[in-house]
Amino acid sequence: MYEVNNLVVYDVETYPNYFLVGFLFPTGEVYQYGFTRDDISQLQGLRDFINWVEQSEYNLASFNGQGYDDPVLSEFLRSPSVDTAYRVSVAIIENGVKWWDFLRDVKSIDLMQIMPARLSLKKAGVCMRHKKLQELPFDPHTDLTHPEMVEIASYNVNDLQITQELGKEMEGELQTRHELSNEYNVDLRSKGRAACAELILCSVMEKRTGLKKAELKKIARKNVDANPVFNIQPAVWFDHLPVDRYPTLQCVIEKGHEIFNRRIHVNHYQLEPGCLSSTIFIGDRWYNMGIGGLHSMDGAGCWCPDYHTLLMDVDVTSYYPALMLTQGFSPRHWIIEGVDHFKETFGDIVATRVAAKSKDKAKAKRLKIVINGTFGKTNDPFSAFYDPFTMSAVTVNGQLALIALVAMAHDVGATVISANTDGITMQYKRELDETIRAVVSEWEALTKLNMEYCEYLGFYQKDVNNYIAIPKDDDIKTKGVFNIPEIGGVDMEHTPMAQIVARAVRDQIETMEDMKLTITNCKDIQEFLLTQNASRDYNVSWRGEPLDNMVRFYKAVEGAEIIKTPKPGYTKGKVSIMSNSESSVPLPNLPESFESITDIDYNWYIQEAEALWATIVESKREGLNTIARNLEIQGMQPAIITRGDNTRQSPKPGTLDFSSMLESEEMAVCTGRNYGIIAQRFASGEVFFYQVDRKYASRTRDKIMNENGFEFRFGSNIEAAPGSVLHQIDQDWLEQFYTESELRNARKNEKPF
Numbered sequence: 001m002y003e004v005n006n007l008v009v010y011d012v013e014t015y016p017n018y019f020l021v022g023f024l025f026p027t028g029e030v031y032q033y034g035f036t037r038d039d040i041s042q043l044q045g046l047r048d049f050i051n052w053v054e055q056s057e058y059n060l061a062s063f064n065g066q067g068y069d070d071p072v073l074s075e076f077l078r079s080p081s082v083d084t085a086y087r088v089s090v091a092i093i094e095n096g097v098k099w100w101d102f103l104r105d106v107k108s109i110d111l112m113q114i115m116p117a118r119l120s121l122k123k124a125g126v127c128m129r130h131k132k133l134q135e136l137p138f139d140p141h142t143d144l145t146h147p148e149m150v151e152i153a154s155y156n157v158n159d160l161q162i163t164q165e166l167g168k169e170m171e172g173e174l175q176t177r178h179e180l181s182n183e184y185n186v187d188l189r190s191k192g193r194a195a196c197a198e199l200i201l202c203s204v205m206e207k208r209t210g211l212k213k214a215e216l217k218k219i220a221r222k223n224v225d226a227n228p229v230f231n232i233q234p235a236v237w238f239d240h241l242p243v244d245r246y247p248t249l250q251c252v253i254e255k256g257h258e259i260f261n262r263r264i265h266v267n268h269y270q271l272e273p274g275c276l277s278s279t280i281f282i283g284d285r286w287y288n289m290g291i292g293g294l295h296s297m298d299g300a301g302c303w304c305p306d307y308h309t310l311l312m313d314v315d316v317t318s319y320y321p322a323l324m325l326t327q328g329f330s331p332r333h334w335i336i337e338g339v340d341h342f343k344e345t346f347g348d349i350v351a352t353r354v355a356a357k358s359k360d361k362a363k364a365k366r367l368k369i370v371i372n373g374t375f376g377k378t379n380d381p382f383s384a385f386y387d388p389f390t391m392s393a394v395t396v397n398g399q400l401a402l403i404a405l406v407a408m409a410h411d412v413g414a415t416v417i418s419a420n421t422d423g424i425t426m427q428y429k430r431e432l433d434e435t436i437r438a439v440v441s442e443w444e445a446l447t448k449l450n451m452e453y454c455e456y457l458g459f460y461q462k463d464v465n466n467y468i469a470i471p472k473d474d475d476i477k478t479k480g481v482f483n484i485p486e487i488g489g490v491d492m493e494h495t496p497m498a499q500i501v502a503r504a505v506r507d508q509i510e511t512m513e514d515m516k517l518t519i520t521n522c523k524d525i526q527e528f529l530l531t532q533n534a535s536r537d538y539n540v541s542w543r544g545e546p547l548d549n550m551v552r553f554y555k556a557v558e559g560a561e562i563i564k565t566p567k568p569g570y571t572k573g574k575v576s577i578m579s580n581s582e583s584s585v586p587l588p589n590l591p592e593s594f595e596s597i598t599d600i601d602y603n604w605y606i607q608e609a610e611a612l613w614a615t616i617v618e619s620k621r622e623g624l625n626t627i628a629r630n631l632e633i634q635g636m637q638p639a640i641i642t643r644g645d646n647t648r649q650s651p652k653p654g655t656l657d658f659s660s661m662l663e664s665e666e667m668a669v670c671t672g673r674n675y676g677i678i679a680q681r682f683a684s685g686e687v688f689f690y691q692v693d694r695k696y697a698s699r700t701r702d703k704i705m706n707e708n709g710f711e712f713r714f715g716s717n718i719e720a721a722p723g724s725v726l727h728q729i730d731q732d733w734l735e736q737f738y739t740e741s742e743l744r745n746a747r748k749n750e751k752p753f
Contacts, residue, residue, distance in 0.1 A: 002181035002189055004174035007061040008053055009163040010108065012069045013152050014089040017143045019082045020152060021046060021073060024160035025058070032153055035082055043080050050077075050106065059109060063121045063163045066110040066190055068092055071102035078103055089140070110190035111166050114173045117493040122550045125162040126495050126531050128169055133588045134158050135548035169490060180366050194380075197373035202384050204345045209336060216384035219333040221269065223387070228266045230389050232259060235327045235397040237446045241404060248282060248407035255280050256400050259289075266388050269381035276395055279654045280403060283410040284625045285417070286654040287403060291379075293421035294399040298464040299660030301620035303417050303427060304457070310430050311456040313469065314440060315423030316402075316449050318350075320375040320394055323401075325350065326448035329394045331378060331387040342385075346374065398422075405443045412439055415622055420464055425456070460509060460616040468509055468616070476510050487524055496552065500527035504609040505616070515609045520602050523594045528554045528605065529587065532578050538564040540578065542586050551578065552587050554597070555604040559583040624658035627722045628667060634726040636677060636689060637670040639717045647717050650674065669724065672698070672715035677726070678734070679718040682710040687718055690729045694746045697738065704737050712737065 006026060013020040019035045033046040053060055062069045071092065076085045091097040112118070125133060137151055138144060144152065167174075177188045180196060186203045188196045202213040211219075238256055243249040255278065265272040277290040286297040305311045316322065323329060325347055334342035353367035377383040378391035406416045406424060412435050414428040428436055440451050454477075458470040466480030478484075484499045484506075485491045491499075500522055504515040522528070531552045534540050540547040542562050551562060562581035566573035583601065591597055628638035632653055640656060641647055642665055650670045658667060671677045673695050680688045683705070692714075700711040735743055 001185075002178050002187055003057075003059055004109065004171075004178045004189055006058045007109070007164070007167045008058045009061045009063075009160055009167060010065075010069065011062065011156055011159050011163060012072055012085070013156050014072060014085045015082075015138070015140060015142065015144050015152070016086050017082060018149050018152070019076060019085040020149075020156055022153070022156040022160050023049070023053075024157070024164050026164075030157055030160065032156065034149065034153065035076075035080075035085075036149075037082050040080050040082075047077065060106070061111055061163070061167055062108040063124075063159075063166065064110065064112045065106075065108035066104075066113060067099045070104050070106045070108055070110075071099045074103040074105040077105065093140075108190075109174070111163065111170055113190045113192050113195070114170055114177065115166075115492055119492070119495070120550075121159060121162055121166075123495050123531070123533070124166050124492065126529075126550070126552055127492050128162070128165050128490055129526050129590065130162050130165060131590045132158055133548060133550060133552060135550060169492060176366050176369065179362075180370070183366075192373075193369045194373035194376050197370045198377050198383055198385060200349070200370055201342070201345050201374070204348075205334070205341055205384075208341055208345070213384045216333060217382065217386065220331065220384065220386040221381065223333055224266055224269060224381075227389075230264050230392075231262070232264060232396050233329075233389075233393045234260055235323070235329075235393075235401070235447075237327075237448070238397070238400065240446065242408075242442075242446075246408045246411045248411050249404060251280065251282065252400060252404050252407050255403070259396055259400075264388070264392055269386075271379070271388055271392070276392060281625075281629050281654070282403065282406050283416055284622055284659065285419075285657075286625065286629075287406070287419060288654065289396070289399045289403075291395060293395070294402050294419055295421070295464050296416070296419040297654060297657050298418050298461055299620075299657030300462050300615040301618045301660045302458060302460040302616055303425075303620055304459075305427060308430055309427060310433055311417075311425065311427050311459060312433075312436070313423060313425045313454045313456055314405075314451045315454070317452055318371055319422035319449070320398060321346070321350065321371050322449050323394050323398050324375065324390075327393075327397065329390050329397075331385050331390050333387065334385075346371075401443075401447050401449065404447075405440070408439050408443060409436060412436065417459070417620070418461070418464060418467075425459060425469075458509070462612070462616055468506055470509070476506070478506065482506050487522070487527065495531040496526055496529040498528065498530050498555075498605060498608065500605055501608045501612060503527065504605075505613050508613065509617075515613065516606055519605050519609065525554065525587070525590065525594050525597060528600055530554065530580060530584070532562075532581065534564050534578060535573075537567055537570045537573060539567055540564055542584075547586055548588060551581075553581060553584040554587065555583055555601040556585040556599040557583075557601045558599060559585045559601070562586060618660070618662060620657075620659040621661065622659060624661055624667065628656070628658045631667075631669060631720060631724060635691070636720075636724070636726050637675055638720070639668045639670050640665050641668040641717050641719065642666075643719075648672070648715060649717070666719045667722075668717040669720045670717050671713055679713040680710050681713060681718060687720065687724065688727060689718075689720070689724060690727045690734065692729075692734065693731070695748075696734075696746050697742045701739075708737070 008023055008025055010023045017037050021033045023031045033042045072085050072088045075088045088102060092099060122133060134155055137155055138148055181188045184200045184203055186199050188199060191199060206212055234256060241249045241253060243253060259278060264275050280287050288295050303311055325343060330340050330342035349367055349370055353364050353371060356364040375394060377385040378387050380386055402419060402424060409416060409426055413432050414426040414436055416424050416426045418425040444451055455472040456469050457472055461467040466482060468482050469477040471477060481502045484502055500519055504518040507513040507518050508515050529552045534549040536549060540549055540551060540562060543560050562578040562584060564578055565575050631638045637650060639651055640661055669689055671679050676692055678690050678692050678696055696714045698715040705711045
């Protein structure tokens with residue numbers, strides 16, 4: 001049952017006067033059935049063909065078939081006319097009518113649903129190195145001529161080929177769903193990972209209670225309708241934080257109470273924006289909390305410990321699922337008459353996976369999908385798990401737990417250098433290792449969570465979500481732009497964006513391979529490609545030649561920019577250059593061999609790699625964020641300036657990582673009306689900052705410097721020494737240095753800052 005082999009992929013093309021259904025077999029055979037307003041003679045042939053496929057060893061597959069092709073084709077077969085297909089197509093694509101409001105007698109395996117990232121078919125084609133990129137050649141609301149119908153049939157074949165390639169690329173995901181489907185007797189072949197988890201748990205829930213998935217969804221929404229405002233529930237461990245031995249935990253407790261006392265509002269089944277957001281400063285780093293998880297504010301640079309220092313990463317095992325089980329955070333409508341069916345059902349699956357880890361690794365891998373896909377559905381108003389109360393409790397308590405570990409580690413001498421969703425990376429003296437591990441064990445006992453250790457020899461960051469880590473006893477660990485496949489491999493989560501640049505930097509760090517050689521020796525054009533997608537409101541061209549809106553291109557020695565021009569009647573846009581397309585050559589069709597491309601601008605890629613390298617290999621410095629935080633506590637806004645640069649740029653609090661400051665940069669304080677601060681700078685370089693209550697002249701008269709040896713600055717960012725303080729002054733003292741004309745202008749602003 002639930003077979004996933006021998007895929008026959010299909011795709012439909014819909015126009016007011018033309019409807020085409022195309023099929024592609026694994027052997028390469030193509031069958032197409034075309035219909036016009038005046039000719040539906042192939043109808044019985046199409047019906048017979050579909051019946052034959054369904055009864056054969058083949059399995060029908062599609063891209064977005066569930067959401068589009070299946071209902072369009074099903075409605076057409078019920079009411080055979082081109083008008084029917086066109087009407088359903090417009091309803092789904094333009095009017096937002098959901099696919100489940102239509103007939104779906106034809107049910108294909110929807111490959112789009114199981115992709116790791118929701119890319120369009122064209123973007124998937126780019127990722128898979130498909131030879132030919134082609135957008136829909138004619139407006140879908142146009143009556144086609146016969147030659148245009150022939151061209152659409154050719155376009156249909158190209159889409160079928162991409163879909164077939166995708167089916168081959170997704171073989172592993174399909175096989176996993178085949179096994180899970182048979183294991184739980186529920187069809188998961190067109191389901192994403194979170195949807196698999198939901199269907200499996202709901203099937204077990206139905207056996208236990210008789211409640212179907214649809215009923216659970218209704219109950220979930222009724223609960224939210226009845227209680228759209230709530231307070232987040234603290235985890236059991238929160239009231240037992242050992243603040244007596246770890247005093248920094250006091251700020252975690254205060255932050256927790258701040259959030260737990262908030263009234264959380266749900267409007268139209270969505271949490272109020274920002275309701276879970278907050279920031280906290282511990283040790284030498286800012287941490288941002290929110291619906292997406294905990295993230296430290298990390299700038300570019302690297303941490304490379306010496307022999308006396310350890311760089312240790314600790315991650316929580318199955319973080320959010322473990323929180324749901326250990327803290328009793330279950331969707332409330334799954335708790336019936338005192339029985340927590342979610343905890344029991346989900347707990348059984350977790351226990352089964354733990355047991356399978358040593359006996360059946362394939363099964364353990366399958367069940368990991370179910371376990372990790374569960375939590376996200378608690379924030380989906382169309383899910384049987386939907387419960388914003390539970391989702392908020394898990395999210396907030398999970399982040400507070402990690403922050404508590406940050407505080408505890410800080411109090412025994414560790415410096416946390418990064419935190420990201422389910423783990424932290426810290427640096428400490430080697431002799432503290434036993435102490436740190438004891439702290440982690442204490443935290444595990446407190447929270448009932450488990451940690452996994454990984455020692456790093458180096459940690460290179462572009463930011464918190466883009467880094468290269470060098471484990472002591474494992475393969476290199478990458479994230480974001482550095483997480484790229486091996487040469488010739490396929491990345492189905494990101495379209496190519498000059499990935500040879502990140503590869504060159506990664507190889508330089510991992511194997512000491514010279515970046516220039518990595519780039520110039522590469523013979524894979526995919527490595528050099530960049531991709532951009534223009535809105536359909538624009539026409540795209542290169543040197544006057546029209547292009548499709550999805551463009552892949554490379555940097556060339558004598559290339560040209562790609563131009564976006566607003567289509568007639570579209571007045572909001574203007575003629576512009578497509579992002580990062582200067583000096584490029586588009587490749588709508590990939591060449592047969594790399595050697596046929598002779599104009600790659602290797603210098604551009606080398607310069608990009610060198611710039612990225614310079615960004616991430618600069619050593620980061622401890623303590624600078626603490627200095628910046630002390631300025632903030634006094635009421636000053638810190639910034640970063642290049643020496644001698646009196647910029648007016650003013651970052652928001654907590655948005656800069658001062659440990660990434662370069663030697664050529666200095667910490668500064670923002671002055672001016674927005675901050676109510678004026679700087680007094682002496683010729684010697686000494687600077688004092690004063691609180692003022694009105695707007696003063698933004699420029700200093702030469703007379704002040706000449707007669708008194710200092711100048712006043714109001715409106716620029718002024719360099720600040722580590723011990724800078726904000727002085728409260730007698731306004732008369734300040735005003736003695738200004739002319740009557742300047743004072744009259746200042747006094748016009750009566751409101752205090």
